[in-house]
Amino acid sequence: MNALFAVMLNTIKETIRNHVVYVVLLFVVALIVLSVSFGDWSVFARIQVIEDFGLATMSISGLLLAVFIGVGLLGSEMSSKTLYHVLTRPVTRYQFIVGKYLGLLSVLALNYVVMTLFFVATLTLLGGRVTTALLSAVLCIGVEMAVIVSAAIFFSSFTSTVLSAMFSVAFYVAGHLNDLISVQIASQQWAMFPIVLKTLYYALPNLEHFNVRDAVVYTMALPDGYAPLVLAYGLAYVTLFLVLSCVAFNKKDL
Amino acid sequence: MKSPRGFIAIIAALAVLLASIAVLQNKLTSLSLSARVPKSMAYLPASDKIGPFFLGFKTAFADFLWIKTTLYFGGHLLSDKQFPWLIGMVDMVTRLNPHFYPAYEFAGLMVPDVCKNPQAAEIILQRGISSDVNKKWKLYFYLGMLYYKNFGDCRRAAIAIATAAQLPEAPVAKLLGVATAMMSKTQGEKDSRAFEYLMYSTSENPEVRRYLQGKLTRP
Numbered sequence: 209m210n211a212l213f214a215v216m217l218n219t220i221k222e223t224i225r226n227h228v229v230y231v232v233l234l235f236v237v238a239l240i241v242l243s244v245s246f247g248d249w250s251v252f253a254r255i256q257v258i259e260d261f262g263l264a265t266m267s268i269s270g271l272l273l274a275v276f277i278g279v280g281l282l283g284s285e286m287s288s289k290t291l292y293h294v295l296t297r298p299v300t301r302y303q304f305i306v307g308k309y310l311g312l313l314s315v316l317a318l319n320y321v322v323m324t325l326f327f328v329a330t331l332t333l334l335g336g337r338v339t340t341a342l343l344s345a346v347l348c349i350g351v352e353m354a355v356i357v358s359a360a361i362f363f364s365s366f367t368s369t370v371l372s373a374m375f376s377v378a379f380y381v382a383g384h385l386n387d388l389i390s391v392q393i394a395s396q397q398w399a400m401f402p403i404v405l406k407t408l409y410y411a412l413p414n415l416e417h418f419n420v421r422d423a424v425v426y427t428m429a430l431p432d433g434y435a436p437l438v439l440a441y442g443l444a445y446v447t448l449f450l451v452l453s454c455v456a457f458n459k460k461d462l
Numbered sequence: 463m464k465s466p467r468g469f470i471a472i473i474a475a476l477a478v479l480l481a482s483i484a485v486l487q488n489k490l491t492s493l494s495l496s497a498r499v500p501k502s503m504a505y506l507p508a509s510d511k512i513g514p515f516f517l518g519f520k521t522a523f524a525d526f527l528w529i530k531t532t533l534y535f536g537g538h539l540l541s542d543k544q545f546p547w548l549i550g551m552v553d554m555v556t557r558l559n560p561h562f563y564p565a566y567e568f569a570g571l572m573v574p575d576v577c578k579n580p581q582a583a584e585i586i587l588q589r590g591i592s593s594d595v596n597k598k599w600k601l602y603f604y605l606g607m608l609y610y611k612n613f614g615d616c617r618r619a620a621i622a623i624a625t626a627a628q629l630p631e632a633p634v635a636k637l638l639g640v641a642t643a644m645m646s647k648t649q650g651e652k653d654s655r656a657f658e659y660l661m662y663s664t665s666e667n668p669e670v671r672r673y674l675q676g677k678l679t680r681p
Contacts (some may be wrong), residue, residue, distance in 0.1 A: 242629040257525045257528075257529075260521050260525050261522055261525065264518075264521075264522035267518065267519075268519075301628065338564055350548050352568060381517060382620075384517035384518045385517070391595070392644065409487075410483075410484050410487060413483075413487075413489055414490070414491070416518060417487070417490040417491075419518040421521060422520075422521050422559070423480050423520075424523065427560070428594055433493075434490075434493055437486060437490055438490065438494070440482075440486055441483070441486040441487065441490060444479055444482050444483045444486060447479055447484060448479040448483065450478070451472065451475055451479065452568070454474075455472060
């Protein structure tokens, strides 16, 4: 446990030194400020537009951080050879992967809290209301970010940094397009391929489940028990990717 | 993990994780928010098909497009008064975000008048009625107005307005009075002016109000 904690602390220090975190934070803050202007231009429904843009910006930042930081986390350790020093100590490869993930997630969570505070402050100053539903949407985006980071670490455990970045973006796109498959299954327009579609649907994660922004912004009630299910779904995917990362990293010939 | 026991443990863990993911995914899909929105009447391809291509940002795109729509409308109203793209833009906004009331109001009040296309307005308004939109009574009211003014169908107009009167927040007495009058009268200039005034007084859109005010102050 001490080894895992040491890897985690080291990752936190390393990530905090990464300028990308601050650039993305600045980008998000700038976009939230811009959303105020978008709100003004929309003639009316100003608060809805600000909420929409704020939440969308926070979601995009999760992808950017996962791609720019998550995928390089293992690659940089290998290219700088520091990984070999770490693994000669009493640190297992599992502890290394999980420690890296938790360290990165801690910094991203801190970053995310700063964004949320800024978003909430902007909204409150402009007369919007911060509701439990809005905070649920923020939480769901946070869980989605945790899943994307775990996927990025999984990809970087067996391939190069560039390919990991491409796979992570593809994972994000496929995860959001997966909803289209569920719509097709539901509407049964492709009656010939229901099994193929269902297999594809379950083989890919459905990241749209983390997207409750529409419901929150337009004050529609979330179904009962939706938020805990989304949390469990996210946790299951994070665990799956971490187990797969550990297996892949364990097989790696270092 | 090199021992068979470790290998079996990993396989078992993965099997449990995949099974729990499938169960959760199934449960979440059945609770899916998008599945609760009724199928819209498709003027162009339905929103449930185009929506996923925006990767979860369709309402943000809808907001952006709505801003472009208001700028487009304002720009052309001040210049050539030609709006070839207006219906498409409003239609797209409502397909990307079926809960966006302002676009429906705009479609109900402006599209029949400035685009001379009451059929498109009818379809967009019916989409709003079948979606989970606030102030739904106004959409029925605008639909009734559309049937009355543009289709000359007093009976359908009266039914739509009477339906509006039954919905929450509707001015019941006013609407029922109108519905009753519609049932008994035929379309005339005086009624048309009265309806324009009613539309003017119910609209929250400053652009629409300014436009209707201009029409109402004309002799």
